[in-house]
Amino acid sequence: xxxxxxxxxxxxxxxxxxxxxxxxxxxxxxxxxxxxxxxxxxxxxxxxxxxxxxxxxxxxxxxxxxxxxxxxxxxxxxxxxxxxxxxxxxxxxxxxxxxxxxxxxxxxxxxxxxxxxxxxxxxxxxxxxxxxxxxxxxxxxxxxxxxxxxxxxxxxxxxxxxxxxxxxxxxxxxxxxxxxxxxxxxxxxxxxxxxxxxxxxxxxxxxxxxxxxxxxxxxxxxxxxxxxxxxxxxxxxxxxxxxxxxxxxxxxxxxxxxxxxxxxxxxxxxxxxxxxxxxxxxxxxxxxxxxxxxxxxxxxxxxxxxxxxxxxxxxxxxxxxxxxxxxxxxxxxxxxxxxxxxxxxxxxxxxxxxxxxxxxxxxxxxxxxxxxxxxxxxxxxxxxxxxxxxxxxxxxxxxxxxxxxxxxxxxxxxxxxxxxxxxxxxxxxxxxxxxxxxx
Numbered sequence: 480x481x482x483x484x485x486x487x488x489x490x491x492x493x494x495x496x497x498x499x500x501x502x503x504x505x506x507x508x509x510x511x512x513x514x515x516x517x518x519x520x521x522x523x524x525x526x527x528x529x530x531x532x533x534x535x536x537x538x539x540x541x542x543x544x545x546x547x548x549x550x551x552x553x554x555x556x557x558x559x560x561x562x563x564x565x566x567x568x569x570x571x572x573x574x575x576x577x578x579x580x581x582x583x584x585x586x587x588x589x590x591x592x593x594x595x596x597x598x599x600x601x602x603x604x605x606x607x608x609x610x611x612x613x614x615x616x617x618x619x620x621x622x623x624x625x626x627x628x629x630x631x632x633x634x635x636x637x638x639x640x641x642x643x644x645x646x647x648x649x650x651x652x653x654x655x656x657x658x659x660x661x662x663x664x665x666x667x668x669x670x671x672x673x674x675x676x677x678x679x680x681x682x683x684x685x686x687x688x689x690x691x692x693x694x695x696x697x698x699x700x701x702x703x704x705x706x707x708x709x710x711x712x713x714x715x716x717x718x719x720x721x722x723x724x725x726x727x728x729x730x731x732x733x734x735x736x737x738x739x740x741x742x743x744x745x746x747x748x749x750x751x752x753x754x755x756x757x758x759x760x761x762x763x764x765x766x767x768x769x770x771x772x773x774x775x776x777x778x779x780x781x782x783x784x785x786x787x788x789x790x791x792x793x794x795x796x797x798x799x800x801x802x803x804x805x806x807x808x809x810x811x812x813x814x815x816x817x818x819x820x821x822x823x824x825x826x827x828x829x830x831x832x833x834x835x836x837x838x839x840x841x842x843x844x845x846x847x848x849x850x851x852x853x854x855x856x857x858x859x860x861x862x863x864x865x866x867x868x869x870x871x872x873x874x875x876x877x878x879x880x881x882x883x884x885x886x887x888x889x890x891x892x893x894x895x896x897x898x899x900x901x902x903x904x905x906x907x908x909x910x911x912x913x914x915x916x917x918x
Contacts, residue, residue, distance in 0.1 A: 551739050553744065595636070609633060809856045867902075
């Protein structure tokens with residue numbers, strides 16, 4: 480009996496070492512970006528499944544892969560791709576230009592608000608890709624420096640995406656793991672996001688005051704006709720109906736007892752049913768299958784850490800560092816998540832933190848009887864942290880590449896960080912105060 484117990488402990492230690500080594504190799508390769516992150520994650524997951532860490536490979540996949548999050552992402556990707564074909568997003572941008580009537584301050588704030596609001600309900604990268612070309616066209620027409628506007632939209636997309644469960648992948652993962660609803664995020668995270676957005680916009684106006692408050696000659700804004708952006712009037716009207724429907728269903732999903740993934744898949748494929756056979760094929764090709772497989776691989780890799788007890792040990796360390804203070808644990812999770820997400824992709828980081836937070840009640844049941852505030856802290860930190868550096872979020876990388884491609888303007892890592900760190904400090908300060916006062 481004694482020797483059997485010793486052998487089991489040794490086996491657990493070896494498996495734990497294997498899980499940790501594979502985890503760090505995968506993370507390192509993702510950061511270096513020498514190879515595609517999806518290939519890295521899937522090879523890491525396959526190596527882990529073959530290593531013997533899991534007793535049953537199929538059971539491990541079923542247990543640790545969050546299919547609710549994957550199907551939710553898939554459904555929303557399909558919906559966004561269909562809506563984009565109607566010209567709906569271009570219509571919003573041109574309409575925004577018309578109503579500002581040459582007031583550059585109003586235009587700056589309006590575009591930021593449009594991106595933030597859109598990112599709260601749609602993918603950040605899609606939002607940036609759709610609205611950024613309009614912004615660059617506006618800046619070119621009005622002879623404006625596009626850099627302040629592009630950075631404003633990058634920051635706004637990451638801030639706005641934090642507000643809802645479907646706004647940013649980390650929130651989708653958190654909501655699925657903790658069984659949180661659309662309205663849970665609206666009630667608990669959105670108020671902090673609104674405060675952060677308002678203050679950050681004010682800070683950006685101060686930073687770029689010379690560009691934004693400069694007097695410029697008048698322009699005929701009537702030539703920017705939003706209606707010309709509509710490519711398919713029927714699909715445009717149908718898109719508005721679908722967006723309203725999906726928001727209503729997400730808002731009442733707990734009452735209706737429908738999973739968020741089911742709602743997303745339902746609306747996504749209803750949208751797809753409107754298109755012809757060839758168009759359906761094109762939309763399905765536009766779905767980011769690489770991202771979905773990346774998620775799948777990460778879930779398995781993090782599952783290896785949970786299976787071997789590594790995550791429980793990390794949770795024990797978090798309890799020790801927080802010194803028995805729940806509020807200190809909140810602030811630690813928020814700020815450490817933010818700093819980490821500024822340099823590391825927030826998707827794998829969130830995938831790592833979720834099971835750690837889940838283990839906290841096992842370590843200290845009385846202190847961590849209610850985990851909800853910790854989920855809000857993780858959401859705010861992981862999503863807002865993307866504003867710190869050019870590589871902090873996918874939207875950052877896409878927007879800066881787009882700027883360089885079409886305007887030949889390049890924002891260096893240091894130039895971005897000079898503004899990004901200020902935005903980060905403001906965001907974390909407001910979020911930390913909000914968390915302490917409310918929870």
